[in-house]
Amino acid sequence: MSEETTSRGGVSRRTMLQLGAVGATGVALTAGRELGGPYLARRGLLSADGAFAATSTVLGDTLLYIEDFPISPLILYPFVDKLLIPPAASPVPPSEYKYWASPPGPGMGQQNSLHNEIHQLWPTKLGLPFPIVYKIDVKVSTHSFTSSQVLPIDKDGQPTASFDAAGATYPAGTKRTLPMSTIYGFNGTFPGPRINAEYGKPVLVRFENHLDENPLVLDRQDFGSKDLTFLTHLHNGHTAPESDGNPHYSMTAGPYDRGYRPGMFVDNLYLNWPAGGDDREKQSFFWFHDHRMDQTGSNVYKGMVGLYPIYDPKNNLDVGDERKGYHLPGVRKDNLDGSFEVQYDIPLALFDCRLDDGVTVHQDIHDTEGEFPDAGNPRTHPEWWGKTFYKHFPNHGFVGDIFTINGTAYPVLEVKRRKYRFRFLDASIARIYELKLMTSTEGPKTAASLGYQDEELEGQWRIPDGQQCMKFTQIASDGGLLPYAIPRDSFELWPAKRREVIVDFTKWQDGTPTKKGDVLYLTDVMKMPNGRMWSNSSRFDPDPDYKIPMMKIVIGDYAPDNSKIPTKMRDLPPLPSNWKTLMNDRLIFEVKRGSGGGEIEWLINDKPFDPKIVANSLINPAGKTPPAQQKMGSFNLWEIRNGGGGWVHPFHLHMEEHRTVMRNNRDVTGGGDPGHPDDVSREDLVALDPGESVIIYRGFRDFTGPYVAHCHNLAHEDHAMMFGWSITK
Amino acid sequence: MTTITDPRNPGTAVAGRRALAWSTVLPFAVVMAYGSGFWIISLRGAAGAMGRTDAPFATWLRESTLLLPVFVLAVLAAVIVAARVFGPALRGRRTTAATALLIVAAGTLVGAAALVASSAYDFHLETTQHVMMQSMRDPFCVGACAQGPQHATLALQLKVVGYGSLILLASNLVLVGWVLALRGGQLKLTSARRMLRPGHREG
Numbered sequence: 001m002s003e004e005t006t007s008r009g010g011v012s013r014r015t016m017l018q019l020g021a022v023g024a025t026g027v028a029l030t031a032g033r034e035l036g037g038p039y040l041a042r043r044g045l046l047s048a049d050g051a052f053a054a055t056s057t058v059l060g061d062t063l064l065y066i067e068d069f070p071i072s073p074l075i076l077y078p079f080v081d082k083l084l085i086p087p088a089a090s091p092v093p094p095s096e097y098k099y100w101a102s103p104p105g106p107g108m109g110q111q112n113s114l115h116n117e118i119h120q121l122w123p124t125k126l127g128l129p130f131p132i133v134y135k136i137d138v139k140v141s142t143h144s145f146t147s148s149q150v151l152p153i154d155k156d157g158q159p160t161a162s163f164d165a166a167g168a169t170y171p172a173g174t175k176r177t178l179p180m181s182t183i184y185g186f187n188g189t190f191p192g193p194r195i196n197a198e199y200g201k202p203v204l205v206r207f208e209n210h211l212d213e214n215p216l217v218l219d220r221q222d223f224g225s226k227d228l229t230f231l232t233h234l235h236n237g238h239t240a241p242e243s244d245g246n247p248h249y250s251m252t253a254g255p256y257d258r259g260y261r262p263g264m265f266v267d268n269l270y271l272n273w274p275a276g277g278d279d280r281e282k283q284s285f286f287w288f289h290d291h292r293m294d295q296t297g298s299n300v301y302k303g304m305v306g307l308y309p310i311y312d313p314k315n316n317l318d319v320g321d322e323r324k325g326y327h328l329p330g331v332r333k334d335n336l337d338g339s340f341e342v343q344y345d346i347p348l349a350l351f352d353c354r355l356d357d358g359v360t361v362h363q364d365i366h367d368t369e370g371e372f373p374d375a376g377n378p379r380t381h382p383e384w385w386g387k388t389f390y391k392h393f394p395n396h397g398f399v400g401d402i403f404t405i406n407g408t409a410y411p412v413l414e415v416k417r418r419k420y421r422f423r424f425l426d427a428s429i430a431r432i433y434e435l436k437l438m439t440s441t442e443g444p445k446t447a448a449s450l451g452y453q454d455e456e457l458e459g460q461w462r463i464p465d466g467q468q469c470m471k472f473t474q475i476a477s478d479g480g481l482l483p484y485a486i487p488r489d490s491f492e493l494w495p496a497k498r499r500e501v502i503v504d505f506t507k508w509q510d511g512t513p514t515k516k517g518d519v520l521y522l523t524d525v526m527k528m529p530n531g532r533m534w535s536n537s538s539r540f541d542p543d544p545d546y547k548i549p550m551m552k553i554v555i556g557d558y559a560p561d562n563s564k565i566p567t568k569m570r571d572l573p574p575l576p577s578n579w580k581t582l583m584n585d586r587l588i589f590e591v592k593r594g595s596g597g598g599e600i601e602w603l604i605n606d607k608p609f610d611p612k613i614v615a616n617s618l619i620n621p622a623g624k625t626p627p628a629q630q631k632m633g634s635f636n637l638w639e640i641r642n643g644g645g646g647w648v649h650p651f652h653l654h655m656e657e658h659r660t661v662m663r664n665n666r667d668v669t670g671g672g673d674p675g676h677p678d679d680v681s682r683e684d685l686v687a688l689d690p691g692e693s694v695i696i697y698r699g700f701r702d703f704t705g706p707y708v709a710h711c712h713n714l715a716h717e718d719h720a721m722m723f724g725w726s727i728t729k
Numbered sequence: 730m731t732t733i734t735d736p737r738n739p740g741t742a743v744a745g746r747r748a749l750a751w752s753t754v755l756p757f758a759v760v761m762a763y764g765s766g767f768w769i770i771s772l773r774g775a776a777g778a779m780g781r782t783d784a785p786f787a788t789w790l791r792e793s794t795l796l797l798p799v800f801v802l803a804v805l806a807a808v809i810v811a812a813r814v815f816g817p818a819l820r821g822r823r824t825t826a827a828t829a830l831l832i833v834a835a836g837t838l839v840g841a842a843a844l845v846a847s848s849a850y851d852f853h854l855e856t857t858q859h860v861m862m863q864s865m866r867d868p869f870c871v872g873a874c875a876q877g878p879q880h881a882t883l884a885l886q887l888k889v890v891g892y893g894s895l896i897l898l899a900s901n902l903v904l905v906g907w908v909l910a911l912r913g914g915q916l917k918l919t920s921a922r923r924m925l926r927p928g929h930r931e932g
Contacts, residue, residue, distance in 0.1 A: 052770055053785070059774075365881060720862070
């Protein structure tokens with residue numbers, strides 16, 4: 001056919017095709033720039049390599065690693081169950097523990113039931129008293145996240161069928177009561193006990209493994225360490241390796257295993273003594289959790305979480321008595337057993353979970369490795385309907401769709417009209433929260449009733465008309481009290497991070513007084529549909545419709561208040577003026593996604609975690625790849641890089657707090673990065689946005705031996721994103 | 730230089746042998762080589778072995794350039810076949826479309842072969858890594874326990890090859906169609922500028 005015969009209105013077919021091709025190219029380039037550019041930029045992928053990483057991610061997510069998560073049944077009556085505040089644990093009196101078959105003590109063989117270890121630094125060497133002794137049994141037990149009835153719903157938010165352990169099926173629309181979930185818990189509870197500690201008063205906790213005992217014949221389901229071992233880490237206590245509960249230690253000393261087996265015990269000694277004996281290194285809120293190699297996530301998710309606020313009685317600065325020292329909110333009551341409670345000082349452990357819907361296939365790389373053969377995976381488990389669901393090795397990371405605080409979903413807290421101190425902890429596997437205090441005229445509505453589906457159902461409830469009503473006053477981060485209080489509209493809470501705030505419930509942020517019966521909500525405004533990273537937050541592309549009420553706060557009667565919002569608190573340990581001279585010799589560690597065998601591995605410096613060796617740095621500016629070994633008493637710069645791929649990583653370094661000195665090649669010692677205001681505090685966890693690089697200054701004092709550093713996205717940690725390092729004499 | 734014969738007019742002197750139109754061969758080879766390279770590198774980023782996923786942009790440039798001669802040969806073969814079947818001067822949309830599909834098929838074959846080779850190497854590396862990690866973590870994991878991850882790895886790489894080949898096919902269809910459109914829907918299999926004497930052979 002000739003060109004002339006195909007001519008239309010004077011334009012030939014040939015020209016039309018050429019114009020069409022050029023036009024399509026132009027449209028594609030413009031659309032890519034306008035739509036894809038901002039998306040890639042938010043994920044640190046706006047580069048030539050980033051475009052490949054983004055494509056790889058899309059391919060992996062849509063073709064290669066398709067995975068389903070259940071939609072938890074809708075909790076119909078939230079904000080009814082009261083917030084559980086774990087009571088202070090009672091110590092074991094000396095009259096009791098001295099008659100134990102193996103009493104705690106400083107001698108060789110007294111540190112664990114294998115009798116092959118000794119406490120590296122017994123308190124008396126520091127002039128400290130004999131430790132206060134606690135005993136915590138690691139047990140199989142049950143837990144309920146809510147007393148509310150639930151309505152089973154599907155991915156469209158519509159009522160769906162449900163099941164029970166006896167094999168019955170309930171038609172769609174049937175309201176149900178949740179079965180108890182099986183947990184592995186410290187003393188059989190979730191969260192576990194709260195140990196209120198004080199600097200200058202060492203604590204020794206005997207953790208004893210009873211996970212082999214199952215008197216209630218509970219179904220253990222298909223997660224939690226298969227061999228029932230445990231390893232407890234006080235995050236981030238300044239402790240010797242044998243009490244640190246880290247896999248580099250456990251595989252090279254002590255148990256010479258991934259953890260302590262049933263029947264064994266270990267005495268973890270927490271000196272409650274700041275690094276280097278420097279008061280400026282004092283911290284204020286620890287938590288203890290399982291750290292068993294390759295199974296930390298599943299064990300933590302199964303309940304192995306405990307709280308450990310620590311007070312500072314020196315000069316009564318922070319002793320839990322608001323009349324003294326920094327006048328932080330708290331009214332202390334000493335118990336006869338030696339423990340103490342502090343009213344108006346409340347720990348809040350945030351945790352998200354998913355409950356089985358009975359129709360989601362349980363399928364995981366661990367099935368191919370022979371774990372939990374009784375489960376018969378891959379298959380559905382209708383008999384586990386309503387119990388916790390866990391995917392050990394998710395491609396996208398694991399996030400839950402039910403938000404809990406201190407083990408209760410959507411609790412209510414009645415407060416007095418006065419100031420409170422809240423100690424926030426993110427005990428989730430991967431979810432990052434951004435918290436605000438909001439009011440709502442219309443109150444919470446279910447996400448399903450608002451027409452949301454699939455991932456948008458996460459959180460279950462929303463307050464569409466939510467408005468910020470109060471500010472937080474941040475007083476502490478991971479590393480303890482800040483030099484000065486910081487007013488915050490909201491703050492991010494990354495996995496394992498702690499933030500302490502004061503909230504004044506006597507007035508709204510505009511200054512008008514509150515009154516009895518007023519209601520506000522602790523609200524999450526960071527949308528994180530999967531464990532990769534947020535899709536929306538205040539820092540990046542806020543979603544005004546995403547307001548998840550996590551806890552209802554009801555204002556009650558007036559109560560006396562002697563607390564103050566302090567203007568000055570704890571000074572930071574000084575940085576040496578010549579810290580930049582250490583830059584060339586810094587140690588560099590890059591965390592990134594790798595591949596390995598049917599699923600993806602998470603690697604550091606291109607290597608999976610080898611618990612028996614210390615890692616080596618990447619080539620540093622001095623041209624060396626030094627091993628991650630530091631002399632006791634030394635200080636150094638370490639750089640942690642996010643190797644990209646559109647993930648964020650909460651990177652945790654054991655043993656001492658650090659100070660961020662550079663972020664993305666910028667000196668931030670005087671502040672300066674608005675996205676990371678906590679860079680000017682001491683921390684034990686580096687928050688790595690996509691593609692970021694952070695240089696930290698840290699010390700290596702008081703102890704020698706093996707430690708670890710790892711990503712605290714527990715799905716990453718359990719799949720090799722960890723490295724061993726050590727302190728030498 | 731390669732020459733071709735018109736099967737419909739074997740006796741005609743002028744149409745008997747003509748020079749190949751490299752202006753046809755090269756654009757198709759280039760877009761398919763770099764397009765296929767993009768997908769192969771991206772799939773490697775999704776499921777490939779660690780150590781092969783660094784600096785994907787530079788890797789793409791390098792490997793695509795290395796593959797370019799193979800794509801040139803493949804397109805060349807497709808053009809020769811088309812010329813032998815349809816004649817050196819394509820007449821009508823059907824013959825043009827059929828020739829374009831032949832080019833797509835040839836390019837996809839080369840891309841798929843490269844993908845298979847890449848996946849096989851990934852499988853080898855990942856298996857080695859698995860054995861190392863298994864021995865490091867669980868020396869008692871033998872038999873089915875040790876083979877499970879290898880089977881999963883194999884299944885993953887088979888998925889990569891399967892889906893990847895389809896992606897390459899779709900990508901090549903789009904790219905060849907795009908180049909064809911840029912050329913106004915016309916394909917020249919021989920160069921009109923240079924006529925060769927009957928019986929003369931170059932190259």
